[in-house]
Amino acid sequence: MSTHDKYLTPLSSRYASKEMSELFSTRTRYSTWRKLWYNLAIAEKELGIKAITDEALEQLKANMIVTDQEIEDATKQEAIVRHDVMSHVHVYGITAPAAAGIIHLGATSCFVTDNADLIFLRDGIDILIPKLVNVINRLSDFALKHKDLPVLGWTHFQPAQLTTVGKRATLWIQELLWDLRNLRRARADIGLRGVKGTTGTQASFLTLFNGDHDKVEQLDERVVELLGFDYAYPCTGQTYSRKIDVDVLAPLASLGCTAHKFATDIRLLANLKEIEEPFESTQIGSSAMAYKRNPMRSERVCSLSRHLQSLFQDAASTASVQWFERTLDDSAIRRVSIPSAFLTADIVLSTMLNIVSGLVVYPKVIERRINSELPFMATENFIMAMVQKGGDRQECHEKVRVLSHQAAKVVKEEGGDNDLIERVKNDPYFAPIHAELATLLDPSTFVGRAPEQTEKFVKKTVAEALKGLEQHISSQEAQLSV
Template identity: 75%
Template sequence: MSSYDKYSTPLSSRYASEEMSKIFSLRNRFSTWRKLWVNLAVAEKETGIKIISDNAIEQMRQNLEITDKEIEEASKEEAIVRHDVMAHVHVFGKTCPDAAGIIHLGATSCFVTDNADLIFLRDAYDVIIPKLVNVIDRLSKFAIEYKDLPTLGWTHFQPAQLTTVGKRATLWIQEFLWDLRNMERARNDIGLRGVKGTTGTQASFLSLYHGDHDKVEQLDERFAQLMGFEHVYPVTGQTYSRKIDIDVLAPLASLGATCHKFATDIRLLANLKEIEEPFEKSQIGSSAMAYKRNPMRCERVCSLARHLGGLFNDALQTASVQWFERTLDDSAIRRISLPSAFLTADILLSTLLNITSGLVVYPKVIERRINSELPFMATENIIMAMVEKGGSRQDCHEEIRVLSHQASAVVKQEGGDNDLIQRVKATEYFKPIWNELDSLLDPSTFIGRAPQQTEKFVKNDVARALQPYGKYIHSESVSLNV
């Protein structure tokens, strides 16, 4: 059967990076099992198990990378024994005959499956955290570049007080910084299940060491060291607690929400023709409407972000229904949801790297929209200026109220431009401030401390958060497959 006749997930075949796909590949999974077995043997030998020979360990070390042929052999073996781990134990034993009798000594299946999963989760975080760092870095440069550019603020998607393009970007960046914090915590909290035995009591290992509890504890600690982990979970059932999966996926779901919010804002700004995502020279926006520049990257982000949020519910539900020391109804869903969550997060961040590398800003469009709304916002400034010239606030308020409603009718009922300032200039009452109107309408006087807030935020908060990741920050362009 051709590969074109089989379904393959778009997460790996269409979108995700090679480095993330490799982590959750079959070869990496089964090769990691072998690394676990050899380090278990090393730790057992170091702690006094004399039946494990140096030659057995060396044979295993020479064959850590599983071959295509061995994967196929294990697949055939599994069809017979109906057990994936034991199928690989048998195949590894054939490849390493001197070690066949001690592979998996004292262990249960979850020794390899669960410890491997925890390794994959940590490795996956090591792929996506640097990508998030670079998204934050690029948005920060964007924020500084446009920290002084006034733009219309929106509340309820209705015109509100002015802000700046850069200040708006800091709102996106701050949420991404929180995502970085959450990911760091989750990544660093991941431990190993360790060497715990069938139901977590370490009974098989206690027997192996003839009742020596200290040796069993030394084995657990040494094994974790050999695998590059600082700690093992102190108690487990047959599996590590599936609550760990909640802690691991929660930051990813939260990242999805941040990505969705950012991408939605860019989609709305694209409709307003103020800011657009990159649009390639030969890109086609629509098969029918040749003029269109659809925000396809941001739409992809929103789509996948919703998927990522849904996967978090898998972890919640699975953790809540585990009976006693374990049930097997966690297995199938975790094979799907854990890789999918990280593949999806990886795709989101790769797409955001592409978007944030080439955001296009249209200052003239932004200025025109400001000019259409600013006269209404300036009414309070006009009133204050008239009061300083000796006018009555109440009288001025009534004059400007009447003119504002007239100008609003022109905009809403006639489809015309906002002519409030022209009306003010034509009204004798406002003659004392006619020569001040241009300064009263200067957009830069309506943005408060937006530039200063932006500069301080990037210089302090962003710089502090990214400081440990200096070697990962780059300016390379990120192209998308499709």
């Protein structure tokens, strides 16, 4: 059957990166199982199991990467025995005949399935962190570049006090820094299930080593060491606690929240024509409306971020309904939700990196919008300046109120421009401050400490958060998938 004749998830076939797709591929999964069996055999031989020969280890090592034919053979075997792990034990034994009798010695299926999943969780985060670091780094460059550019702030999506383009970007960056912190915490917490046996008691390994408890503990520690982990969970049932999946998918879902908020802001700014995501010279915005520049990248981020947030519920629900030492109703859903979460997070970050690497700012549009709203915001400055010239605060307030309402009527009912400043200039009452109006209306005097906050945040907070991660920062062009 052609791949065009069956459903393929667009997460892997359309969007995700090569490295993340390979991590959760069939070949990587089954080759990781073989890696686990090989390292278990090494540790068992080191601790005195004479049935494991050097030839057996050599054959296991030489055939650690599963071939297409072996995957097909294991699939056929599984159709007979209805057990995926034993199917691969059978096929690996044919490939490495000297080791056929000792593969999976003392282990339960979860030795390979669960330990492999923990390896994938760890390696998946290792793929995501560099991408997140680069999003933060490039967005920080953007923030510094535009730290002094005044822009109209919005609360309730209504005009509010001015901020700067750079300061607004710090709001996005700060949440991304929290996501980086959460991912690094989750990464540091991941251990191995280790060698714990059928219900977590290590009974089979105690039998294997003739009741020698020390050797069983050494076996557990040695396998963990061989596989590059710092520790194994001290207590497991047949599986590692599914709460570990919760602890990993939670920061991924949280990243989805950050990404959705960022992309929504970009979509709104694109509508305001103040900031746009990159738009390629040959890109088509609409099949009918040739003039359109739809923010398709940001829309993709929003769409997939919602999916990413929803996958956390799979992990939480699964963890809560496990029975005693294990139940199998976790298996099928985890095959879907865990790879989906990592593939989706990978796509979201790659798309965000493409967006932040090419954001386009339109200062003239920003200036025009400021000028349409600033006169109203500056009225308090007018009142204070008049009082300093000897005017009466209450009388001045009433004058400003009347002129403001007249200007607002022109804007709202007649569709005209905000002419409040012209009204102030033409009113003899305000003659004492006519010469100061330009200064009183300078947008840079309305942004508070936004430029200073932005510079300090990037040079101190961001720099500290990225300390030790500089090797991940790249100037490579951020490509967008189809």
